[in-house]
Amino acid sequence: MQHLVSMEHLAVEEIENLIQKAMQYKAGEAVPNLKRRYIANLFFENSTRTKCSFEMAEHRLDMKQINFESSASSVQKGESLYDTCRTLQSIGCDALVIRHEQNHYYEPLLNMGIPIINAGDGSGQHPTQSLLDLMTIYETYGRFEGLKVVICGDIKNSRVARSNYHSLTALGAKVVFSSPDVWKDDSMAADYVELDDVIDEVDIVMLLRVQHERHAGVSQGFEKEEYHRRYGLTEERYATLQDHAIVMHPAPVNRDVEIADTSVEAPKSRIFEQMSNGVYIRMAVLTEILNG
Numbered sequence: 398m399q400h401l402v403s404m405e406h407l408a409v410e411e412i413e414n415l416i417q418k419a420m421q422y423k424a425g426e427a428v429p430n431l432k433r434r435y436i437a438n439l440f441f442e443n444s445t446r447t448k449c450s451f452e453m454a455e456h457r458l459d460m461k462q463i464n465f466e467s468s469a470s471s472v473q474k475g476e477s478l479y480d481t482c483r484t485l486q487s488i489g490c491d492a493l494v495i496r497h498e499q500n501h502y503y504e505p506l507l508n509m510g511i512p513i514i515n516a517g518d519g520s521g522q523h524p525t526q527s528l529l530d531l532m533t534i535y536e537t538y539g540r541f542e543g544l545k546v547v548i549c550g551d552i553k554n555s556r557v558a559r560s561n562y563h564s565l566t567a568l569g570a571k572v573v574f575s576s577p578d579v580w581k582d583d584s585m586a587a588d589y590v591e592l593d594d595v596i597d598e599v600d601i602v603m604l605l606r607v608q609h610e611r612h613a614g615v616s617q618g619f620e621k622e623e624y625h626r627r628y629g630l631t632e633e634r635y636a637t638l639q640d641h642a643i644v645m646h647p648a649p650v651n652r653d654v655e656i657a658d659t660s661v662e663a664p665k666s667r668i669f670e671q672m673s674n675g676v677y678i679r680m681a682v683l684t685e686i687l688n689g
């Protein structure tokens with residue numbers, strides 16, 4: 398694997414291999430020696446989980462980090478993303494982890510001769526989030542084939558929905574969406590359903606954050622209580638889930654909007670397990686790309 402930019406570029410075997418490797422790291426298997434490898438983390442959009450768990454993964458692999466700060470860099474003087482990345486390559490970085498607000502920002506960077514790991518591009522893809530979600534599902538069910546998944550919320554603006562739709566479908570799960578009309582996205586072939594029509598038959602309910610920052614005013618008049626009532630995992634909906642069903646959310650969570658406050662850490666929730674798994678998945682991605 399040269400780069401990781403989209404789940405659509407990963408074969409099923411590569412996905413399965415990364416999940417297995419991450420599970421081995423979680424079980425305590427020794428990690429390869431990446432002591433003399435240098436990684437730069439470039440986050441042009443805010444992040445807590447992805448940024449910190451990449452940093453944690455890099456620490457656990459004993460890698461050397463350059464944490465690039467856009468606000469204190471020559472980006473402020475007009476330097477392009479290409480020239481920023483070319484600079485980091487020139488000074489000796491071995492790979493670049495990048496989050497950027499522009500969809501497909503990575504395309505001009507792919508022939509530069511340095512691996513690009515996409516930590517989220519606009520509303521495009523979030524491959525490491527999808528991989529950690531898949532790992533969490535695999536830990537619960539030991540398979541993907543035949544699982545019923547409802548992904549609920551701001552589908553149109555969600556790179557998590559896009560990455561997971563492609564990967565879960567490729568792995569044999571049945572994915573449906575539930576969303577207000579304004580956030581539907583017909584570029585993916587999933588059916589749209591009412592949450593109440595499927596909540597007692599799904600194996601996985603995956604809530605998405607309402608991405609106000611990408612709505613450009615469209616979400617003015619957004620009513621939190623009304624959204625929660627129609628599209629949220631309310632306490633009542635949580636109670637109707639099958640015994641074995643699990644609840645997922647990429648986070649950050651808007652409590653009592655996408656999910657009832659009391660359900661965030663309830664027994665069926667895997668939200669914090671997803672975050673823990675993110676470190677192992679990112680270790681697996683880094684070792685596969687730098688040592689594969």
Ligand code: CP
Nearest residue numbers: 444445446447647648
């Ligand atoms: N899930 C996720 O990408 O969270 P952050 O935006 O905090 O990285």
